Structure formats: structure tokens, C-alpha cells
Amino acid sequence: MPDNEGSRAAGAFFGRRHGKPLRPRQASAMEEVLPTLSLDLDRPAPARLANLFDVPVDAVRLEIGFGGGEHLLHESGRFPETGFIGVEPFIGGMAKFVLSASEAGRKNVRLYDDDANRLLDWLPEAGLAGIDLFYPDPWPKKRHWKRRFVNDENLERFARVMRPGARFRFASDIAHYVNWTLMHIGRHPEFEWVAASADDWRQPYEGWPGTRYEAKAKREGRTPAYLTFVRR
Structure with a gap:
């Protein structure tokens, strides 16, 4: 990815929007299903x-950066009484999920394909029962750490x-990002890490x-580490 430092706000949800050409069925789903x-x-x-x-739902959860949508498809099937909002700027991932969701007949899903910060600012207060952020880009270079989605402003x-x-769940295989997240959560008064043991x-x-x-x-x-925090 080119270094477009300064082209987007710090902490914005960066993503590689374009990739391989879509397959015909994916392209059709993007054209016909995604707008709905x-x-x-x-x-x-x-x-x-x-x-x-x-469809009637009794709670709403948000998944930021759902990749190919394996977890979002799985959870929206497990909990049909819950509404799910998924954010993914990468067109390939969005197309894969839209096709799968259409074939599975998912009615309890809504999608957004741009910066998650804009969505978060749009949502009403205290409306979410949970936020999932799994394997976000760790931005390993120090000069790029400000791009990490977990930061004081986004918390x-x-x-x-x-x-x-409500629960904020964060999974990553990058130890530094895990520690970074624990540090930022630890100084935020509205969140509590609920881990009682290493397991x-x-x-x-x-x-x-699981995901690919x-x-x-x-x-x-x-x-990987699987962290869970509760909104006080």
C-alpha cells in the first residue's frame, strides 16, 4: 500500500479498496444485492x-473490517434475532460476503463500505450491544502507529x-498491537478487561x-489473542 500519510485522518479506517477482478456472480451481487x-x-x-x-431484532452489533465475512456470516446465522452492521472497505471482501449473505438469505445484516469512523459518528448514543474488531491492520512501523484503529479517539x-x-472484542496475532490495545483500554474509564486468567x-x-x-x-x-472488554 502506498504511504498516503496525511491523506486521511489519524485513526481512520484504512483499507486496500481494490484487488482482483470480481467473479461474475460476485459482481452481480454487488450490483443487485448490496444496494438493498x-x-x-x-x-x-x-x-x-x-x-x-x-426483520425484528432485539439488539444490534457492529463488526469493523470483516474481511471475507466468515465471522459475520456465521454470527448472523447463529443469532437471527440480532441485527448486524458490517464495515469493510475492501471490495473483494465485501463482494464475497454479499454473495454469501444473499445465498444464505440473511435479512438481519446491513453494510457500509467506507471509513468506519464516519459510521461511528453517525450512530446514535448507546445503540450497540457489541463491537468486534478482528485482525485489524497492525501498522507495524512506528511512524504509522497513529493509523491503528484502536486509539483514544476511537475508544x-x-x-x-x-x-x-456491551462488549468490545479485539483479536490479533500481533503481540505489540495486543499490548497497545490493553494499554489504551487500561487508561479509558468506560471499559474494563474481563479476563480472569490467561485462558x-x-x-x-x-x-x-475461525478465519482464513x-x-x-x-x-x-x-x-492469536482474543480480548474482551465490557462497556461500564
Whole structure:
């Protein structure tokens, strides 16, 4: 990725938007299905996020950077009574998920394909039951650390849109980013790390389907950490 430092705000949700050409079925899904699932941020957000969905839901969760959508597809099937908002700027990942969601008949999903910060600023206060951020870009070079999505400003955004008791889940195979996240959470008064033992962050989340990126990390000898924080 070219270094466009300064072209986007610090902490913005950077992503590689274009990749390989889409397959015909993916392209059709992007043209026909994505418009029916996409959020329109030019319109005011509803006071009740449940009103975004065509089916009744009793809670709404957000996944930021869902990649190929393995986890989002899995969770939206496990919890049909929950609404899910997924953010992914990479067109290939979005196309893969839109096709899979269409084939699975998912009605409890809404999507956004741009900067997650704009979405977070659009959402109403205390409307989310959870936020998932799995394997975000670690931006390993020190001069790029300000691009990491976990930062003080974004944790303020999380705190505003999450209701008390909501969970922020963060998974990464990069030890420095894990420690970075724990440091930032540790100084934020609205979040609490709920781990009671090492197994609480070494073991995957309940019902975790795994992802292709995670499998690659394990093959290359990197050990994932699964952190869970509660909004006080």
C-alpha cells in the first residue's frame, strides 16, 4: 500500500479498496444485492437501530473490517434475532460476503463500505450491544502507529455508541498491537478487561468459526489473542 500519510485522518479506517477482478456472480451481487443492504449515512440515523432492519431484532452489533465475512456470516446465522452492521472497505471482501449473505438469505445484516469512523459518528448514543474488531491492520512501523484503529479517539467513539454492558472484542496475532490495545483500554474509564486468567485471552471466543487470516497466522507461528472488554 502506498504511504498516503496525511491523506486521511489519524485513526481512520484504512483499507486496500481494490484487488482482483470480481467473479461474475460476485459482481452481480454487488450490483443487485448490496444496494438493498447498504446504509445511507446522508440520512439521519434512527433513534432505534433495530429500525434499520427488515426483520425484528432485539439488539444490534457492529463488526469493523470483516474481511471475507466468515465471522459475520456465521454470527448472523447463529443469532437471527440480532441485527448486524458490517464495515469493510475492501471490495473483494465485501463482494464475497454479499454473495454469501444473499445465498444464505440473511435479512438481519446491513453494510457500509467506507471509513468506519464516519459510521461511528453517525450512530446514535448507546445503540450497540457489541463491537468486534478482528485482525485489524497492525501498522507495524512506528511512524504509522497513529493509523491503528484502536486509539483514544476511537475508544471515545466506541464508548458513546455502546450501551452499558456491551462488549468490545479485539483479536490479533500481533503481540505489540495486543499490548497497545490493553494499554489504551487500561487508561479509558468506560471499559474494563474481563479476563480472569490467561485462558480467557488464549482461547477463541465461544462459537468462533475461525478465519482464513487466522489460519495463515497460525501456520506462520503467530499466536492469536482474543480480548474482551465490557462497556461500564
